[in-house]
Amino acid sequence: DQQVKQNSPSLSVQEGRISILNCDYTNSMFDYFLWYKKYPAEGPTFLISISSIKDKNEDGRFTVFLNKSAKHLSLHIVPSQPGDSAVYFCAASEIGRGNEKLTFGTGTRLTIIP
Amino acid sequence: KAGVTQTPRYLIKTRGQQVTLSCSPISGHRSVSWYQQTPGQGLQFLFEYFSETQRNKGNFPGRFSGRQFSNSRSEMNVSTLELGDSALYLCASSPTSGNTDTQYFGPGTRLTVL
Numbered sequence: 001d002q003q004v005k006q007n008s009p010s011l012s013v014q015e016g017r018i019s020i021l022n023c024d025y026t027n028s029m030f031d032y033f034l035w036y037k038k039y040p041a042e043g044p045t046f047l048i049s050i051s052s053i054k055d056k057n058e059d060g061r062f063t064v065f066l067n068k069s070a071k072h073l074s075l076h077i078v079p080s081q082p083g084d085s086a087v088y089f090c091a092a093s094e095i096g097r098g099n100e101k102l103t104f105g106t107g108t109r110l111t112i113i114p
Numbered sequence: 115k116a117g118v119t120q121t122p123r124y125l126i127k128t129r130g131q132q133v134t135l136s137c138s139p140i141s142g143h144r145s146v147s148w149y150q151q152t153p154g155q156g157l158q159f160l161f162e163y164f165s166e167t168q169r170n171k172g173n174f175p176g177r178f179s180g181r182q183f184s185n186s187r188s189e190m191n192v193s194t195l196e197l198g199d200s201a202l203y204l205c206a207s208s209p210t211s212g213n214t215d216t217q218y219f220g221p222g223t224r225l226t227v228l
Contacts, residue, residue: 002156045218103159104157106156
């Protein structure tokens with residue numbers, strides 16, 4: 001049973017436009033959410049996180065939105081750049097539980113078209 | 115500062131064999147976590163070692179085991195390999211235990227079981 005779902009395996013966006021990556025979760029105990037970015041032949045790198053006490057967290061071009069009632073989070077990248085082309089994973093955990101409760105989605109491959 | 119290194123990068127084994135993968139964390143990092151990445155399941159947490167002790171364990175059979183040495187290097191062993199063990203195995207290091215934000219991933223070992 002996939003507790004964290006990324007229903008779009010791939011997404012293509014024009015350079016300069018907004019990229020929106022979506023993630024849904026089913027476990028109501030999740031209260032901390034992370035996004036990772038992965039380039040081919042490299043490990044995932046931490047991008048941005050948000051705790052359930054907030055509904056938005058911003059870091060430069062990256063903003064994560066959390067809708068707890070809908071159990072939905074999204075990552076917005078504005079403006080999109082060619083270097084943003086990568087696979088993006090969302091992950092969820094319960095604060096204080098550490099890695100054993102870090103549940104990942106299956107990833108969305110983002111392609112930025114020049 | 116050198117990143118997380120994993121060896122070997124690619125491995126081909128046959129069913130029933132066993133395999134040992136190695137992970138060298140970033141200097142000064144004492145926590146090493148292992149993940150399995152498959153197309154259908156995303157990243158799944160295997161276990162975490164901190165100061166040579168297994169701190170957390172995911173939902174994997176006992177064929178998957180690991181250990182950590184005094185220099186924080188870690189090895190993961192899979193015995194009696196099955197076709198379904200074919201995956202990318204990622205390790206991640208962190209200065210402390212259970213801190214997901216400060217995990218740094220290695221490039222992974224691609225294991226193919228024939």
